[in-house]
Amino acid sequence: MFKKILVANRGEVALRVMRAARELGVKTVAVYSTEDADTYPVRYADEAVCIGPAQAAKSYLVMSNIIAAANTTGAEAIHPGYGFLAENAEFARACADNDLVFIGPSAECIERMGDKSSARETMKACGVPTVPGSDGCIDTVEEARRFADSVGYPVLIKATAGGGGKGMREVHDPADLEAQYRAARTEAGAAFGNDGVYLEKLVLRPRHVEVQVLADDFGNNISLCERDCSVQRRHQKLIEEAPSPALSDDLRHAMSVAAAKAVRAVDYRNAGTIEFLLSSDNQFYFMEMNTRVQVEHPVSEQITGVDIIKEQLRIAAGEPMSCASRAPFSPFGHAMEFRINAEDPDCGFRPSPGAITRFEPPSGPGVRVESYIKSGSKISPYYDSLVAKLIVFGQDREEVLARGRRALDEFVIEGIKTTIPFHRAVLENEVFCAGEAATDFIETQMGDLL
Structure with a gap:
């Protein structure tokens, strides 16, 4: 078992991981933004390192600062919690490159399953039931229209990256398809830096x-x-x-x-x-x-x-x-x-x-x-x-x-x-x-x- 881990998160999930680690006899390192300096997880951890200002993009999402905190404190592994860098393949690789264990799956798994279109094709290949959908990304409105006509409305436009409903649009009427397709791509690009989308048949009231x-x-x-x-x-x-x-x-x-x-x-x-x-x-x-x-x-x-x-x-x-x-x-x-x-x-x-x-x-x-x-x-x-x-x-x-x-x-x-x-x-x-x-x-x- 590890002797010390760093928890690359905040709030209740950071405290949850720290408590489990303490029961296993593992010491913990908290990282925190200036906004979180006086929060309970920071006080609960055995050590704590400030990694930047309040904005997550300047603190909890800065991989180099987190890696440096782990190396400085002698942590052997990093638990990402959920959100922030938890499903970031680049961060998982950065941990490995710095002789740190990423407490999660491999970077390759994160990449493969993080792209929803790729994940869907993987599941089809191994016999897991999937909703009828497009083969890969839909790059034009004309492609989207052809797919929707082939499976019948309603359809669901989904961003191939990210989650939380970003870049997701239901289309019940063919007249709305173009506007919703463009809106989904715009939102996906802004949220994930990837505007790729694919289409599925919409399962009603699931x-x-x-x-x-x-x-x-x-x-x-x-x-x-x-x-x-x-x-x-x-x-x-x-x-x-x-x-x-x-x-x-x-x-x-x-x-x-x-x-x-x-x-x-x-x-x-x-x-x-x-x-x-x-x-x-x-x-x-x-x-x-x-x-x-x-x-x-x-x-x-x-x-x-x-x-x-x-x-x-x-x-x-x-x-x-x-x-x-x-x-x-x-x-x-x-x-x-x-x-x-x-x-x-x-x-x-x-x-x-x-x-x-x-x-x-x-x-x-x-x-x-x-x-x-x-x-x-x-x-x-x-x-x-x-x-x-x-x-x-x-x-x-x-x-x-x-x-x-x-x-x-x-x-x-x-x-x-x-x-x-x-x-x-x-x-x-x-x-x-x-x-x-x-x-x-x-x-x-x-x-x-x-």
């Missing part, structure tokens, strides 16, 4: 279901069941749960088999997620692979008893994962995660940065809160708006819904607007409580509230 995978150098390739992430706004997840209320045991097994094929196809190592669209007639299709740990990993931990971050560290250190002997995993109980963001749902989820004057998280049976916030902390406008993750778990979904209502009622955050009232309203919605929410849930069910 669910978003993903399989958590782990693979090591000893031939172990396991899935930790699935998560349902269908409650989203602008393709950003708000509530995740495990297991999915939509899956039968047979469908769960079929998805796990497909995820294992995906892992083998790219010789994947470390933690990752295979994301699927699940249609209303229970057909599932590969959407993308996330080559990192995800925000919602705690719900998988709760229903399997596996510490995913510790397993990441073991795999990266060249050890076998400790949970392999327990595979295959079946879910026990139920878990749900609510992303508490500094946003105002009444104003289209507008960001609400500022000072938190009161922060009192819930507790009690079946409640887990992951946050780096204390009363007096400031939510910066420079970074992601995530304040905390509230995870509730219990013996079944009904208990989790009741526990979620109780915990949200107990959660007090003052000084800024948060998504707590939105989550509380979701737990009173009949469609959600019945386990029937699809990716259009907010638009179709919460419009009056918003």
Whole structure:
């Protein structure tokens, strides 16, 4: 096992990694911007190094500063968390070039699966179901029109790079195709420096279901069941749960088999997620692979008893994962995660940065809160708006819904607007409580509230 690692991130994920490392006897190094100098993860780490000013482009995204901090402090490896440089192949290579272990997959895997068009072709070749789509990038409006006419409307234009819904446009009417195609390319170019797009047949009212995978150098390739992430706004997840209320045991097994094929196809190592669209007639299709740990990993931990971050560290250190002997995993109980963001749902989820004057998280049976916030902390406008993750778990979904209502009622955050009232309203919605929410849930069910 490593003796010291550097955590190239901030906020709750930095603290989550540091806590797992401490339990394994591994010392940690925090890097921070001037904006984050007084945050809890910086104080929690064994060492801390300032890497630049508040703007992420001048601090958390500056690879040379992070590498220098690792070398100066004697760190042997770097955990990227999620976001920032977590899926940056150039950073993974820079770590290797400086004799540092990147706690994640190889640069080649990141590149191969980071390009959605390439990833889709790889999945088709290994027998993982994919949505009917174009063969590679679509370079002209005329090509886009020919493809859309061949599969029928509606279609989905998607950026081949990046994520988070950037460069993604639905087209239901042929008259809108040209404008949406050009808008998608412009947005993709601005967001990712790559304006390539491809087209897929649009699956109407799907669910978003993903399989958590782990693979090591000893031939172990396991899935930790699935998560349902269908409650989203602008393709950003708000509530995740495990297991999915939509899956039968047979469908769960079929998805796990497909995820294992995906892992083998790219010789994947470390933690990752295979994301699927699940249609209303229970057909599932590969959407993308996330080559990192995800925000919602705690719900998988709760229903399997596996510490995913510790397993990441073991795999990266060249050890076998400790949970392999327990595979295959079946879910026990139920878990749900609510992303508490500094946003105002009444104003289209507008960001609400500022000072938190009161922060009192819930507790009690079946409640887990992951946050780096204390009363007096400031939510910066420079970074992601995530304040905390509230995870509730219990013996079944009904208990989790009741526990979620109780915990949200107990959660007090003052000084800024948060998504707590939105989550509380979701737990009173009949469609959600019945386990029937699809990716259009907010638009179709919460419009009056918003």
